[in-house]
Amino acid sequence: MRFAHFSDCHIHVPPSITDAHYLLSKRASGYLNLLLRRRHLLQAENNLYKLCRHIRSRNVDFVVFSGDISAIALPAEFLRAREIIYNSINPESLLIIPGNHDYYTFFSQKTNAFERCFSLSSKSDFPISKTDFSAYPKIRIVGNVLFLALNSARFNPLFFDASGRISQDQLRKASELLDTVNHSGITCLVLHHSLFLPCGRFDVPFHGLVNSRSVLRFCQTQGIHYILSGHIHRVSIVQTRSISQYNPGSAAQCGHFGYFLYESSDSGLRARFHSFFL
Ligand SMILES: [Fe+2]
Numbered sequence: 613m614r615f616a617h618f619s620d621c622h623i624h625v626p627p628s629i630t631d632a633h634y635l636l637s638k639r640a641s642g643y644l645n646l647l648l649r650r651r652h653l654l655q656a657e658n659n660l661y662k663l664c665r666h667i668r669s670r671n672v673d674f675v676v677f678s679g680d681i682s683a684i685a686l687p688a689e690f691l692r693a694r695e696i697i698y699n700s701i702n703p704e705s706l707l708i709i710p711g712n713h714d715y716y717t718f719f720s721q722k723t724n725a726f727e728r729c730f731s732l733s734s735k736s737d738f739p740i741s742k743t744d745f746s747a748y749p750k751i752r753i754v755g756n757v758l759f760l761a762l763n764s765a766r767f768n769p770l771f772f773d774a775s776g777r778i779s780q781d782q783l784r785k786a787s788e789l790l791d792t793v794n795h796s797g798i799t800c801l802v803l804h805h806s807l808f809l810p811c812g813r814f815d816v817p818f819h820g821l822v823n824s825r826s827v828l829r830f831c832q833t834q835g836i837h838y839i840l841s842g843h844i845h846r847v848s849i850v851q852t853r854s855i856s857q858y859n860p861g862s863a864a865q866c867g868h869f870g871y872f873l874y875e876s877s878d879s880g881l882r883a884r885f886h887s888f889f890l
Contacts, residue, residue, distance in 0.1 A: 613755030615674040616667045618871035619804075619842025620862035621660045622713060623693040624683035639716060641771040642684040656683075656864040657692065662888060663863055663871060664700035670873060674754045675701050678842040679711025679765060679804030680862075681730075685720040690729040703732035707752050710765045711804040711843060712774050721767040736761075738789055749786040756797030757876050760786060760836070764805040764821055774843075776805035777822045783830050790834050798876055799836050806841040806859050807831075810848035819843075831855055838881060840872075847885060858883055 624646060667675060677697075682689035697706070708730050715721035727734050727746040736750035748763040762783075764776035790799075805821045807828060808814060814824045821827055831839070831854070838856050845862035847870065861868030870887040 613674070613757055613876045614670070614672050615676060615754065615757070615874050615876075616670065616672045616871050617676040617678065617840050617858065617874065618663055618667070618860050618863065619678040620680040620711065620845060620864065621677075621693060622656050622680055622683045622862065622864040623660060623689050623696075624656065625686060625688040625692050627686060627688070639684045639686070642713075642716060645771075646683055657696065659863040659869050659888070660693065660696050663869070664697055666886065666888075667871060668700040672873070673705070674752075674757075674759075675706045676759065676800075676802055676840055677706065677708040677733075678802055678840055678860075679709050680713045680842060681708070681711070681726070682714050682716070685714050685716035685725065687725060687729075690714075690726060694729055698732075703730075704735075706733040707750070707759055707761055707802060708733040709748075709750075709761050709763060709802060709804060712765045712768065712776060715765045715767045718767045718769075721765075738793060740785055740789070748782055749789060751789055751793060753793075753795065755876060756878070757881075758793065758795040758797060758799045759802050759840075760790065760799065761802045762786060764803045773818050775818050775820060775822050776843075778803065778827055780826070783826065787830070787834060798838070798880060799834070800838045800840050800881075801831060801836045802840045803827075804841065805843045806848075806857060807839055808850040808852075808857050809844065810846055810850065810859075812850050812852070815844065828855075847887070849883070860885065 714726040724746040741747040750761040752759045845865040847861040850857040
């Protein structure tokens with residue numbers, strides 16, 4: 613089985629006059645930051661277009677996106693990203709989870725704006741709720757690989773806080789699901805916040821998971837083999853004794869724009885990074 617993994621597109625669509633009211637929130641500081649310090653994000657749309665077309669040409673069986681599709685969770689950003697991605701990638705063969713930028717405001721999280729826009733790619737083979745399509749964890753099984761998607765994104769009121777958390781309730785439900793499924797192949801945890809920095813240490817306060825130790829314990833006890841994550845805009849592979857974490861960087865980051873292509877076999881995953889800057 614062959615699959616691709618990309619992350620952190622941060623698609624931005626400047627708000628029109630009629631959408632200006634969306635900036636009456638935390639988005640105002642995000643928008644200013646975007647204009648002043650992160651102008652490279654404005655190139656993200658072209659980068660995402662190139663990346664999706666390239667993935668399509670590789671005839672993959674499945675695609676994973678690990679969060680932050682938008683810059684400030686504007687509805688127009690979600691729609692533009694969906695248009696670009698679905699134009700090249702079959703929505704049913706895509707697993708997509710939100711990042712902290714996709715829950716940029718309390719309202720965007722509360723109304724499930726991200727999940728509603730990407731509902732075709734938010735399905736689970738073992739849904740934990742028949743009515744709540746935004747419920748996590750989600751599981752997809754493709755070939756000999758089980759993908760467990762957990763949601764670490766949350767609305768953070770402070771503009772400098774990009775941290776995430778996976779609730780104990782989510783971890784408990786994930787353990788119960790994994791016990792029920794009893795999968796014997798490869799298990800990949802898909803989440804937005806990387807557990808480890810490229811140097812191998814836990815990510816830092818106000819950026820990483822606030823409960824990274826209990827998430828690591830969960831991975832060790834549940835036999836997670838790989839973590840497919842994003843959030844840190846640096847391409848990296850971190851290998852510990854029990855687990856390997858893959859982070860494909862960001863389509864909005866110069867020099868760190870690309871995707872991982874994985875081949876699964878009985879002995880595990882073989883990963884190759886395709887960079888658009890080599
Ligand atoms: Fe993020």
